Amino acid sequence: MDNYSFQLYSKILKLFWRVFLIILGIAVLIVIFPYVRSVVAMFVIALLLAVLLNPVVDFMESKGFNRGLAILITMMLILGVIVFSVSLVIPGIINAVESLTSKLQSDVITDLNKKVEEFFAVNFNNAELARNVTSKVNEIGLKLLSNMAEFFKSVGSILASVAIVPFITFFLIKDIRRFKRSIIAKIPNKYFELSLNIFQKVGKQVGKYIQGQATDAFIVGCLTVIGLFIINLVFDNPVSQFVFIGMIAGVANLIPYLGPVVGAVPALFIAIISNPANLGIVLIWIVITFVLVQIIDNSIVSPMVVSKSVDMHPLTVVIVVIIGGNIAGAIGMLFAVPVTGIIKVTSKEVIWGLKNYKLK
């Protein structure tokens, strides 16, 4: 075997081993994933919390607090707020869902059904079709509400199972720099500066993006709560559980373009179910409230707090939200845009690094 053939042979062998090891690694990951799924989920939640709380801890550290103490104070405050909100909101929601379930079976819906049947009988001369439609809608509504009640009842057990998240979050915030350093230490010299630079830039941009989105969601939630509170004051409480609806609107706002519509549905739904005397006007005011919140968000809040580095075309948003939904349902839809944003920022920085660093 001549020298050239030998070199070629050794290169092919190396390549073969690399591909083999990558395939083996992916296979191992697929096999072990079901067993470590809950740990991965806890770690992801803890990482998100760490990214959100880190700026507060850094700020306290800059004011002279010991880092460990700063983390403890921040986490205690956040935990207090969460426990307080949950204890305030959850029992009310369970009551509301249960009362809505009974309402759906009682007078309001019966009246509504009668009206729909009359409408179909007069206009299409087909009362049977109307009965089918209304019974199907009722069935879906009841199923949805009973599932919701079950979901909120199981929140307690979920909370207990994720009690470990604060511990992971604490150590992630405390030792984040040590973790970064130990990851970077494994990178070969040739790619060291490139990797360190990309790692820092991506970390910074992703952090900013997540913090911006969380702040935006919080502000949209608060604005919605204020709007619905005013409607409740003026029209004699047509929208019960407006704090919870505000929270949904804030979270749904994470999905651009589609989120605001999704956020308005529960408010409209609850108003229709509680069937106040001036339902039409209440519905119009709810729509106006959500439109106003969106105008304030798009023109003032969002430009100030959300990073522009992950701007996406509306079509891209719709496509990734559909793909996210297909992969992991509602959670997938919620995380589709942030995950795409992270991938976009990472690829941008990697391309920048590969263009600017001489790796030969």
Place this chain on the structure above:
Amino acid sequence: MKNPIWAVVEFRKSRTKDDIFNVLKNVPIFSDLSKKELDEVEKIIHRREFKKGEPIFRMGDPGLGMYIIINGAVNIVEENENGESTTLAVLKDGAFFGDLALLDEAPRSASGIADDNCDILGFFRPDFMDLLYRKPKLGIKILIALSKIIGERLRRTNEQLTQLQKK
């Protein structure tokens, strides 16, 4: 009595840390720092080993931070458009280079190539900026020391320029 196994581990650990402290203490930008402050710096520096001939950074790469040689030697090399290289300096134990990159991302003006097997510490801009925010007193101390070094270099450059103009 201490367990001899752990005693050895602790001895090794403290010796490595003391080595780094001694090296850092002799670098002008860290020379005014207390032991506690050096401990904070030690948490964010990266220790790397380079083999002889291996590039530490290349001319034209975006600047990321400074390096301090614990032991070994580094050639600072300038390359022209034809690929020919000129050695500007050979730096040895305790020397530092690339400190201007602590301030901005301007491209490296020369390459740093290991002239021997090297043990090197890296102190990088993103970590420095982060330190400046979290520990402003410590960050400002480093920043002032860095400004003094850059000021001194500017003064010398001015003197040389004046001498050249006189000729």
